[in-house]
Amino acid sequence: MSHWLVCGAGHWGTALSVYTARRGIATQLWGHRREHLPGTDADLAPIFPGVPVPPGLRIVAELEPALADAEVWLIAVPSHALRGLLRRLRAAGAPAPRALLLASKGLELDSGARLDAVVQEEYPQAPLLVLSGPSFAQDLLAGRPLAMTLAGTDPEIREALLQRLRSAQLRLYPSEDVAGVCLAGAIKNVLAIAAGICDGLGLGESARAALITRGLAELERIGTALGGQHDTFSGLAGAGDLILTASSDLSRNRRLGVALGQGLSLDAARARIGEEVEGVRSSRALYRVAQGLGVEAPISEQVYRVLYQGESPQRASVALMQRGLERVAPVLASRPMD
Incomplete structure (x- = not known):
């Protein structure tokens, strides 16, 4: 049978x-x-x-x-x-x-x-x-x-x-779109770790909403560069899965990020969860792929630096907030103020 x-x-x-x-x-x-x-x-x-x-x-x-x-x-x-x-x-x-x-x-x-x-x-x-x-x-x-x-x-x-x-x-x-659906499920786990770090640092719901919104743009940039279709990343497999995984305490990826934001090491955070956290492995692969393609992926990059390069969650958060200011500040300084 x-x-x-x-x-x-x-x-x-x-x-x-x-x-x-x-x-x-x-x-x-x-x-x-x-x-x-x-x-x-x-x-x-x-x-x-x-x-x-x-x-x-x-x-x-x-x-x-x-x-x-x-x-x-x-x-x-x-x-x-x-x-x-x-x-x-x-x-x-x-x-x-x-x-x-x-x-x-x-x-x-x-x-x-x-x-x-x-x-x-x-x-x-x-x-x-x-x-x-x-x-x-x-x-x-x-x-x-x-x-x-x-x-x-x-x-x-x-x-x-x-x-x-x-x-x-x-x-x-x-x-x-088999490729896009596969990619969305992988990339959102990394972004969910970032959302958890944001909550673990106590940055507030406004900051988390901003991170998820920018994460959706990053998801689409990486996903389309790797062969997915635009519409997939704004649908259930993309936006829907990211919103859930980045917002719920049932998400292991988000909970790991929260633990990191609260000051735990990666080993201690994984031990607290006690189960497979897929975004940890995907973060390393995603960083390499994005770097190889030259795709702008600042959130995924900072997650990788926290997980694998010893960057503190606090410095990673500051790096995201100050990203681009080095280009803006000289322009503003050259303009006369009223």
């Missing part, structure tokens, strides 16, 4: 597997750490204690047997694990699924590659779609309404998955 295979038993992968099972899709959830797998008892502890395992969901520790008859691969692993997982799938001799649905966000650290490009390099025979947008695992599990983007270049396969996944809870908007 065919089923969907969800690879990645973290919060988002687990929530997605629960959702697909609730939609009547036979689903198997796999994670690479047996001891961390949810559902060892009647509920989804330790990921979501108290949430029952729905009918139709099997949680498995062995990947290769779960590949048999898997109609769709839904991948929700961290960005740094994506290429290794795809190579493992290929080594297992798994035939290409009907669709590979990517729900991971980030950039590959070493190459700076978009995650859709990584999939196409390692598994070009698998029809690729990308699911992204403003969403938290807790909201999906709780049945709260969400709206997201489903991107794919094959209209027939995209429409088939839209019909399987759409519900009164989850509204999906189709897109052909």
